[in-house]
Amino acid sequence: MTRRQVHLRRIHCEGFERDDGLFDIVGTLIDTKPFPIELEEKSVGENQPIHHMSLCLTIDRDRLIHGVEAHTVEGPHAVCGAITESYRRLVGQRIQPGFILVAKRLFRAELGCTHMTELLPPMATTAFQMLWSGADDVTDREQPEHRNSPLGGCHALKTDGEIVRLHFPEQYTGKAGGDPT
Numbered sequence: 001m002t003r004r005q006v007h008l009r010r011i012h013c014e015g016f017e018r019d020d021g022l023f024d025i026v027g028t029l030i031d032t033k034p035f036p037i038e039l040e041e042k043s044v045g046e047n048q049p050i051h052h053m054s055l056c057l058t059i060d061r062d063r064l065i066h067g068v069e070a071h072t073v074e075g076p077h078a079v080c081g082a083i084t085e086s087y088r089r090l091v092g093q094r095i096q097p098g099f100i101l102v103a104k105r106l107f108r109a110e111l112g113c114t115h116m117t118e119l120l121p122p123m124a125t126t127a128f129q130m131l132w133s134g135a136d137d138v139t140d141r142e143q144p145e146h147r148n149s150p151l152g153g154c155h156a157l158k159t160d161g162e163i164v165r166l167h168f169p170e171q172y173t174g175k176a177g178g179d180p181t
Contacts, residue, residue, distance in 0.1 A: 005034050006033065006034070008032045009031050011119065011122055012027070013028075014026045023059050024058050025127055026054060027057075027122060029051060029119050030052045031050045031052075033050065034046060040076075044076075052072075052075075053070070053072050053113065053115045053116050053119065054071045054073065055070050055116055056069040056070075057095075057123060059127060063096060063131065064093075065095065070088075070116055072116075086107065087112070099120075128150060151171050159173040160172070161174070
């Protein structure tokens with residue numbers, strides 16, 4: 001079987017700690033084709049961006065969003081960048097379980113940009129990865145939406161599992177002796 005590339009989507013997320021104690025998460029989405037294409041409003045060269053969008057979320061340690069900057073560097077239509085200010089509606093939201101559903105409601109259909117909104121799930125994951133410092137973070141079992149760690153958030157880090165028993169014994173919920181069954 002042979003195949004040839006016809007599209008490339010790159011999503012890149014970076015986390016930064018700021019001098020003022022806040023954090024920036026910068027997400028970038030770039031779509032290209034390995035051949036030139038003609039769109040309704042412009043021509044796009046080989047390996048040149050059809051979509052190039054970026055979003056910066058400024059958050060605190062509790063993942064509360066304090067600021068949002070959205071930019072359309074390249075879009076298939078001249079009006080693509082007109083929606084970027086709408087993403088400031090994320091200010092005051094908290095990145096927590098359910099955040100993506102809230103964002104999809106805020107920016108559904110004509111209320112947002114599909115590509116900007118698609119940046120939010122990997123940016124939310126980046127927030128958790130960036131802020132989790134390890135064993136000092138405690139998962140709040142009473143309020144899982146305020147989870148500060150990935151413990152209990154996936155199969156490998158289940159709270160009654162071997163990894164938690166060995167490396168985070170204070171969070172271990174399995175049976176004594178290491179047998180979670």
